[in-house]
Amino acid sequence: MLTDLLDPAAHADHWLWALVLLLAAVVVGALLPVLPTGAVVSAMAALGHHRSWLSLGEVVVVGAVAAYAADVVLYALLLRGAHTGPGRRLRRRAGDHGHLEELGERLARHDVGTLVTSRLLPGARVPVLAAAATTGYPAVRFAVADVVPALCWAVTYAALGLAGRGVSDRPWVGVAAAVAFGLAASGLTSLVRRLRAR
Template sequence: MIDTLGALGWLFLVVAFGAIVPVVPTGAAVSSAAAFALHEYPYAIGLVVAAGAAGAYTGDLVMYAMCRYGGEQLARRLHWLNDEERLNAVRARLQRRQVTVLLVSRLIPGGRVPVLLAAAFAGVSWRTFVIANLPACVLWSLVYSTIGLLGASIFPEPWQGVLAAIVVILVVNQSITWISRWWGRRAARASTSSTS
């Protein structure tokens, strides 16, 4: 049990750190932990979901606070703010549907950081952010845990399930990135041709 709690503590720290430093593959960490738990500690799967959600929530709160109080200068210095056009589009969506955008942003690969930045810069209240982000983090952890469980249920060895979960996450994330870029280029061509 102590080993399990230590592993869950590490999962919490990795996910919280990854929420602040977006290069850490937090989804893969949760999926891997779930895949491993299914083979070794099936009773701990709910705890994996909870640790992943708690880490994501804590990291998001820290990042939101940094953006609220550090502003755009800090976001640029930390290389969180790279795409002004995308940030402006997210700001417009936030003005129409704050809670919905905050909920969905965690599930879209690469969508969380622009939404956090736009929400912080637009002055979305702490209360709204805290309430909307909690179910988003739980749902995110549940989705990635499920991916890990599916991988673990297909393969007999824990390492095979972990590897399958990581590969699935990388393929899904890369596919969504390519589709987003394709839509962005298509929209840019459409707006260019309509202004001509």
């Protein structure tokens, strides 16, 4: 199976299924934070680069589309489900009302920059999306502004995958290094964020 994934000439349908799994993993992991989605993109980027530059580009596009779709779905859930159980739980997780108002003001002034930052910092995405839903940030504006953050996120983790791929010519070693780099980047940014919050 691995040789099928790595050889662009052999069984392209295996690679297509791998991309479908990537799409599903990123969407599910972004909606239910049980899977390190950045590490998944990094691993697939390392595999994609073993195949070809085109395959690496496909990983970036699929990762960005999945991240964007998850953001739009979560924003819609927060917007529509303000008074339902899941909507209340998500907003509670996002922070107090004053914090949401402050994030809403940042969104109004620098929407793309705020969304990019929230996408790249672990744990920042849900509060910013909750602020967008709470403060009346327009849905159409969100749909347009969130394209850049989703793409930046996918490119960032694909670059970590390339770095992992550079560790070894052996595919599994490159994938393991890419996953380690992705997890380390998430952990480090999360630690820095916690220290700054204190």
